[in-house]
Amino acid sequence: xxxxxxxxxxxxxxxxxxxxxxxxxxxxxxxxxxxxxxxxxxxxxxxxxxxxxxxxxxxxxxxxxxxxxxxxxxxxxxxxxxxxxxxxxxxxxxxxxxxxxxxxxxxxxxxxxxxxxxxxxxxxxxxxxxxxxxxxxxxxxxxxxxxxxxxxxxxxx
Numbered sequence: 001x002x003x004x005x006x007x008x009x010x011x012x013x014x015x016x017x018x019x020x021x022x023x024x025x026x027x028x029x030x031x032x033x034x035x036x037x038x039x040x041x042x043x044x045x046x047x048x049x050x051x052x053x054x055x056x057x058x059x060x061x062x063x064x065x066x067x068x069x070x071x072x073x074x075x076x077x078x079x080x081x082x083x084x085x086x087x088x089x090x091x092x093x094x095x096x097x098x099x100x101x102x103x104x105x106x107x108x109x110x111x112x113x114x115x116x117x118x119x120x121x122x123x124x125x126x127x128x129x130x131x132x133x134x135x136x137x138x139x140x141x142x143x144x145x146x147x148x149x150x151x152x153x154x155x156x157x
Contacts, residue, residue: 002067003072004050008075021072024048028078028084039085041106046071064097069093070091077130079154083110086130086154088120101126105135107157115157124150 004022011017019026024043029036042048048071057065059114084107091102102119124137133155139148 002055002063004067004070004072005052010075010077012078012080015078017076017078019073019076019087021074022050022052022070024073024089039108041076041085041087041108043089043104043106045102045104046089046117047110065096066097069098079133080108082093082133082155084108084154085110088128090126099140101117105157107154121150130154131145132133 003022007018007020009016009018014031016029016031017026018029025038025040027036027038028157040048055066058066070090071092072090074075074090077086079086081115088107089104089106091104093101100122102122103124103126105118105120106115107118108115120137123139124140125140125142127138129136135152135154137150137152139150142148
């Protein structure tokens, strides 16, 4: 599945968290006991697994276009203080150059074993950073003179 099969890898103390853009599943490798655990932060809004067989016999240009338009899952973040995992994912595009793709924030709370999904406002761009208990999204109306950010308090979710 080309670029959708390259993993995102994050290290958090004694845990290594990784996932792939083509799947809602993520994996936690525990460095202390040497075991890997698989979790699924399933979305109710997008397809949770991309079928790689659809891509096998396509010409390179068509494969690139399908990958670019497919739903995708971004890297998984872990917050040790709250014992929560966070992930942004994107809905499938209708057209290749469509800039109005729906975005969602997933939250998995280890202590309560609950997952929540939130659709993000359409004014948020796909550019964001997560710092501590906050996520900062660049607004689409930012320009060369002003950068507009939206802050999401992750602990309030």
